[in-house]
Amino acid sequence: MTQPTSKILLINDEPLILKEFLKGLNAAARALDNPFGISFIGALTAKEGLQLIERDGDIQVVIVDDKLYAVQDGGRRQAARTGGAREAPRSLQVSALKLVQKITALRPELDLYILIEKEKEDQIVDALFAEAVDGYFYREERDLRGMYRILNAQIAERARTPFYDALRSYVLAAKDAWHTPGHSSGDSLRGSPWVNEFHEFMGEHVFDADLSVSVKALDSLMEPTGVIAESQQMAAKAFGARKTFFATNGTSTANKVILQTLIAPGEKLLLDRNCHKSVHHGVVLSGARPVYLDSSVNKKFGVFGPVPKATILKAIEDHAGAQLLVLTSCTYDGLRYDLKPIVDAAHARNIKVLIDEAWYSHARFHPDLRPTAMEAGADYATQSAHKTLSAFSQAAFIHVNDAGFKEHLFRENFNMHTSTSPMYSMIASLDVSRKQAVMEGYKLLERTLMLATELREQINSTGAFRVLELDDLLPDEVKGDGIRLDPTKITVDISSCGMTVDELQQELYSRFNITVEKSTFNTITLLLTIGTTRSKCSRLYDALMRIARAQRAPRRLYRTPDLPPFTELLHLPRDAYYCGGELVPLLDENDQPNRQLIGRICADQVVPYPPGIPVLVPGQLITDNIVEYLIRYLRVQNKVELHGVVYQGYFPSIRVLSAAEEKKIAPLHETAPERRAA
Template identity: 30%
Template sequence: MNSVTEYYSATQLRSDRWSALRDVTAQLAREAPAKISPTLRSRADELFEQLAEIEAYWAFPGMQDFDYMRRQFSHNSFAELAFAVHRVARALTTGAYRRRHIPLDQAEADDREEHDDEALLSPEMRAMTKPYFEVLIVDEVNDQQERWLKSNVHSMRRHEDSFIYEAVVVPSVEDALIAALFNHNIQAVVVRPGVTLRSRQDHPILGRFLQGIANIDHLDDLEPEDFGPALCRLLDDIRPELDAYLVTERSVEAVAGTDLGNCRRVFYNQEDFVELHLNILRGVQARYRTPFFTALTEYSKQPTGVFHAMPISRGKSITRSHWIQDMGAFYGPNIFLAETSATSGGLDSLLEPNGTIKEAQELAARAFGSKQTFFATNGTSTCNKIVVQALIKPDDIVLVDRDCHKSHHYGLVLAGAQVCYLDSYPLNEYSMYGAVPLREIKKQLLELKAVGKLDRVRMLLLTNCTFDGIVYNVERVMEECLAIKPDLIFLWDEAWFAFARFNPTYRKRTGMRAANKMRARFKTDAHAQAYAAQQELLADATDEDLLNTRLVASPQARVRVYTTQSTHKTLTSLRQGSMIHVNDSDFKGEVEQAFHEAYMTHTSTSPNYQIIASLDVGRRQVELEGFEFVQRQLEAAMAMRRAISTHPLLMKYFKVLTVADMIPEDYRESGTEMYYDPDRGWVDILDAWQNDEFVLDATRVTLAVGGTGWDGDTFKTKILMDKYGIQINKTSRNSVLFMTNIGTTRSSVAYLIEVLVEIAKSLDDLLDDASKMEKLGFERRVANLTLNYPPLPDFSRFHDAFRDDLESPEGDIRSAYYLAYDEQSCDYMDLDGTLYNALEDGQEVVSASFIIPYPPGFPILVPGQVISREILAFMRALDVNEIHGYRADLGLRVFTPEALAEVAGKRNRPLRKAVAKPKTKPKSDTKTAAE
């Protein structure tokens, strides 16, 4: 039986323990009583003990039935016990308990069980069943009172109710937090007057999972009557999507005026269960609503005469065709019945929403914690351009990480920004970049301040989290930057991080959550005092002092935060469904009109209604089950990490990159090096997520494959995809990235492990039969991929012709971009010939294009950037199939000296003279090594 330390979550532990108990009780039932070994009894008893800690927090099977099964075990009623445990384990796996009562007595059972698997039901049948959830009631009651509470709740059910629910009763704040964290079925919490603070039992298993998620030690000084409101606030922090209802014997007027977190309603000495029942259903219904999707489905049912664009509308051009009936058969009728270019029938306009789309966006804003949310139907690339164009005017200075998505670079071109690129820390060994250190950002802001340009700095643009999973300490970055520039705007590209909102640990590092926390904190007296004390301390501080100090922002600082999210990448949405979330104190007064114009500029006048509907439904899903799905996503990723890291055969050829591999020690205050240690089990990551400058998103598993002798692209294409049908997005020179998502199952993880083991076995067989020269060739390929790696180049600089002065590094990327439209201003240079020789002669060569190799997938050159010898060496060492912007037949597109001189003359800027550099041996050796 697996050790408890091998489990990342209590829910996964619960599932496996019920399965194990099913096997053990089945064996007990098969054995004659006299032949049952003490070991078998001991295993069953241990499983019951472990499950006893967990089952109190779930409605099914419930503690009453669980205790009955334990009594069956004590009385040696093994046949009846095996039947009951089998029914429970089966119902938990199939989800049957969500649709009907599951009898655990053989006399009451029927034959429906084997045919009641949710996965076997048609989508139409599943859509017709009433959704099931559980209500957590927090009240210290005895067994009789608990049964009375549950009975009253159960008696409130009506046939016309849209949902069905069961009640879970726990006595204390601590038990309520445990239940909310591990029972994903809970959708509402009722806090009654009898709530206590501490649990009545120790939790040797659950304590490890609970530690650090919600610290309640500060509640010890509260009066018992304040435990209920405090619990509502804690629930709002860990699971803000839940509805809370507070029942109190105090003055409801006094209680209602306090901070109650996500409490929807306060009841005075509530015993009217009908009213409570109706409020619970109404609260869930508010999250279940999908105004636009509902309007679209209703529209599809209406008989209409189509006299507008789109022959495909209502499917007419399909059904009348003799040649494309296969398309209609493939997609089915509904998608065509729902197609229209009209904004009638409740469908609303995406460009000027005032009906169902507006409602859907408002619901999304609530779900994601923003002040305003806007839908986009052509991807986050467009979202990025909208935000940049809405906020940036020509000659505004924007600080941006150089390895951000290319849409940001193009957006800055369109806006006419002066771009100041920031360098991320390099991971040379794996040919990837990490993220931009906070010290680098502060240093750049202070340098711009020193030359009198801080007033022109408009925005900081960073990727959170990066494609490879590096996550910023968002709140700290924003506060320290605001301490230097109090009105700085932040754009966080969270294209790969939309799911983070629905996990209590991950949520802390999202832009919207951090913005809301900062808004509230900046208004407190404690923050004002901390700011005043630091200002006095730093009165004569140097820039170096500021760089070494954790700065406190002014209480008057403006919180101006934007995030862009690819809903389609990490949540449920059709491709290109994305959202822009806004939490800007100055949006209404300063930005709204410009944002509207930018939105109009980049959004199609014929948006795809199916994408909008999927965004609406995807929002519903994450509000009602995002917590569960993200939890399972993390479980799958952690299981993958553990399986690969501990498999002796896989360890020969593969390595899961750890936190220490991807984040240098200087940025890990907690000292966390890995998420799973074979000797200690799961490492507590909560301290790291609370304090470290950077953390690693565990849902992304980067696998170093250099030990196989294959580069990342070959391993992805020729091995994983072509041979085994495993699809992945990203590779580096010697690694591949496996991304789990909310649809990843444990079966998918198991299949991947099987494939990797098969690959490792085939390599073993290949090397066993290989000749001496074949083995030598393999060793050389491995050494080339694991030892001979090209250093990643930093951003060099913008050429002087595209800079206003030499006091600071920002450059006019727009002028360079449009200068390249003139063919007479450009030439081509061969990497190994004319370009290499020019750099060796000390000439300044300037890129006329974005040069984007895949991988790593970000620009290593932008228009107007001086090509350094380090960049050339990196390009010559690249061993990839795609380099966007580079033509192998012609070479690298560069500006002619005459064009540069003309631009410089217009700016009245003398060009630097060429300085010949010492001749070095041509770097053909590097090229050969890469090949």
């Protein structure tokens, strides 16, 4: 097993003192138990310190002297090298407070200590009280072994994984299991002539660690008070939230839980129409009265962009009684909002904000990717830790910043959606993902961002493929909205390579063993994560280069039909959904668009997947445009799933309200909110 390397940076402008501290601390690190590979390095100025923090991903702790002075023209360093006295002129450079703020803005995960003078203790501690300072040392004490022990313990604390540690100990204790799951630590599979192979393939610990709520020592996800609660608290600190909850059914469930918690039937919700289908399911479950905001579309590349800022701000103004605003940031393609002004405008109207950060759980750990939704002041953020961090599939975080958070309501809704037998190894993977993010997230993301830059250059150099940059991706209507691109998502224009997107994906898959994240009619999207290696990038580049060298003649690319504009919502989605409805075919007996559907009201969500944007939601009016779009989609995009389309034999059909049901349920304008008591 590779051992970690940890550096502790001491910033102190007194060369002799710095030297003495470093010598003593490094001697302590060599002499005492040192499981994290700690060594001490120094910086004489705040500037140099900040540069080191930015450059060196192994730095885990920073010790800042509370009085820092600038050195003019390197004179002081010269003096240091020659062991000379203080002849260089000094001017106050930056206070410890300012420096702590700068370090936190750069790398909030680092531990911070302050070296102080005993007499000034109260003043300094008061000034730094609100900052993320972990502790203080007296400069005069010089108890360097003691200091080392404390710093070592501090790193150990951050590197702890309370839940995973408990799970591992339990597994290694090899208790006899008289409880679920039925495979009983794999005993039902091991040795079986029929299914032993599954056990062998998956590995013994997959089964040993597949435990659930029956093991009391491992706490309960539905009422955490022990190791799960502790791990969640550590995650909250890591992600800058007041509270964090672990979810074991993805951001899909996390979104539904938040919507059900915050919205009573009939209450208004502002949401990007482009939101993930789970948000639309949350609309049905909560009984929300949705106000759909149309997202921008880049028709040239078939990419859905953010909702224009002006549209969001207008909706906030027009719907002051709304309870919640839901946006996706970043999008599947990596486009992220300038969130702060939007969150501020929503809060000014007492509207809470949920940001779906399914694709952005890594962002907290690199300054190029921040601010995160929590940092921009959002009340809730949901993150698929499994998409961009090292968690198992389905593992997700729910982060809460809402000062008025009603935990009892949240808990009821969370438990409503959570299996009573959550997979504990998935919870362990969330705990470990958090640890990795705080211990080495910055370093890994530095590498990922560098690989993303290199890969962009390589792809562009093929001549046949071109990476789409922010300006290419952004639809015109959002160009002035301060939107930025997460560079770890690379969207490639394939229109000059001479292949259709299906042919290209097939060639990449069968000839080069490469699978990509997603595609549109003329783009493919690659996802780089903290697990992306340079050799994987080289293999992709090599494959694209070989395909480019074949110099195929350009092919006609089939365009995805344009998504029809949103039509009228006539009933609450919940009311329409719970009608029995009837199935009506999309095509008539002459294979033409079925006119019987026009003017009817849809009872289901109809969603082409990908991209997962609903064409119809329950309660929405069906028009000829929509029927034609769905038929075109079925004909052109035969590999795309069309959720909500039901096959009656060979006939694709959709569920619509019957005439009697239309009369029976209340029209949207007559539905009043049913606010429940807190």
